[in-house]
Amino acid sequence: MKNILYILLAVFLFGCSKEDSLTQKLEYENLYVIEDDPSDPVKHQVYEIYQKYNVPVYFNDTIGKTLIKKDIHGISIYQYETLDLPWSFTSYSSLDYQYEYMTDAEEQLKALHVIENYLALVSKRLYPFNFFVVKSYTTKDGNDNVEKHGNGEYQIHIRTLLMTGDWANATIDDLPADMMRQMVKNKISNYQTLLTEFNSISKAAWYGVSYASLNPNHFEDLVSPNEFGWSGYGGIPPQYYFAPSCFPNTWWGCSEFTPEGLENFRTAVRKKIGLWGFVSSGRVGTYTPDDREKDLVAFISEMLSLSREEFEEKWGTSTLVMQKYEILYEIVANELGVEL
Known part of the structure; x- marks a missing residue:
């Protein structure tokens, strides 16, 4: 009888241990939620665009973090999430992207004006998952060939519409319609x-x-x-x-x-x-x-x-x-x- 009790106790403890091992320890955060900051005109405008269109806008490719654990000193260890542009639907390109971030608030507000005009112009089917705006960027392929992009250039990726700054005034006016044409062209390939x-x-x-x-x-x-x-x-x-x-x-x-x-x-x-x-x-x-x-x-x-x-x-x-x-x-x- 005593042996049976020991066996039942062992099963109970093993079951609890197994259940504990399946308990989620990671604290996943919603990486794409935009928080408001009324004291910052840029962040507030980004928030308003997100609230209206449910499309995030980023000026940095590091967009969020996930708590992995706390070390023995109680310090939180995070995994950082970044926008990974080389991905396509079926492959991963060898291009390496380097960004010159857009930090000037006036330029950022210009970019947000273009983005809002674009979203107001198109249907939801033509929304990107997110916008990423930089001053300029360079790409380097596997043969070390480097190309620099800027002056209002943009690229449409699988989830991200990547935009650059330093626009001419005429370019800013025409950019939403031009992006719409390019997005339509991309989407048409599905038919x-x-x-x-x-x-x-x-x-x-x-x-x-x-x-x-x-x-x-x-x-x-x-x-x-x-x-x-x-x-x-x-x-x-x-x-x-x-x-x-x-x-x-x-x-x-x-x-x-x-x-x-x-x-x-x-x-x-x-x-x-x-x-x-x-x-x-x-x-x-x-x-x-x-x-x-x-x-x-x-x-x-x-x-x-x-x-x-x-x-x-x-x-x-x-x-x-x-x-x-x-x-x-x-x-x-x-x-x-x-x-x-």
């Missing part, structure tokens, strides 16, 4: 079935060649020359004018046309390039896009700069362009929630 359909519309042989090689008569019969209001000799611009570079109002040739004539000329150019399903040119203005990747990027940029009604008004007579538009519209508007 391979629709992208394959998009890529099938313009034939492979149409990329990286002159528009003239696709249609020797592409400069003729687009619109009557007297409708251009061009001030140059002969009433019709030279062939190298017929390029998508004429679309922005900053184009150097704008002043050579009457206002109405310039719009007629742009319509003629859209008819010319839209015949092949393109809204842009290649490295040479009178050439088609170099490849499907550049075609896609240009198409996204054109889509996001215009409402649906404006896009149809400008490109509606180009059947192939509109076919490609409808495919991307399904992704951009219906899947990613970007309002067009």
Whole structure:
């Protein structure tokens, strides 16, 4: 009987010991919670962005710590958590990142202004998990090749949108929309079935060649020359004018046309390039896009700069362009929630 009692006691003590060994000893902290500091304008703005959008903003890659244990002297030992940018969904790159931190409060507030404008512009599907803002950074690969990045450059990583400072004023104004275009491009790669359909519309042989090689008569019969209001000799611009570079109002040739004539000329150019399903040119203005990747990027940029009604008004007579538009519209508007 005594032996049985000893056995039961041993089992009881072993069970307690085992249960104790499974008890969580680590004190995990929520690393991504942002605390408010009303006395600090930068920290307070970071907190307000987090409260409104649930997206943290960091100016240092060390973002938190976890209590591991206390040593024999009662001193806490922590494990520090840092943003690890080389990770992708399936691999880890060999790039080593070194940061020059942004410490000037005025510059930090500028960055937060850009970030808030971006988050206000896009849907939740285009939010990064977090923003990390530095003055500049360098990357070094396995062959010790070093590249420095700054002056408003940014990179979109698996969880982090990495931004640099030293912006020009014009860059700051354009940065939210530019980041949105790049984020849309990144997200679009997840919709391979629709992208394959998009890529099938313009034939492979149409990329990286002159528009003239696709249609020797592409400069003729687009619109009557007297409708251009061009001030140059002969009433019709030279062939190298017929390029998508004429679309922005900053184009150097704008002043050579009457206002109405310039719009007629742009319509003629859209008819010319839209015949092949393109809204842009290649490295040479009178050439088609170099490849499907550049075609896609240009198409996204054109889509996001215009409402649906404006896009149809400008490109509606180009059947192939509109076919490609409808495919991307399904992704951009219906899947990613970007309002067009």
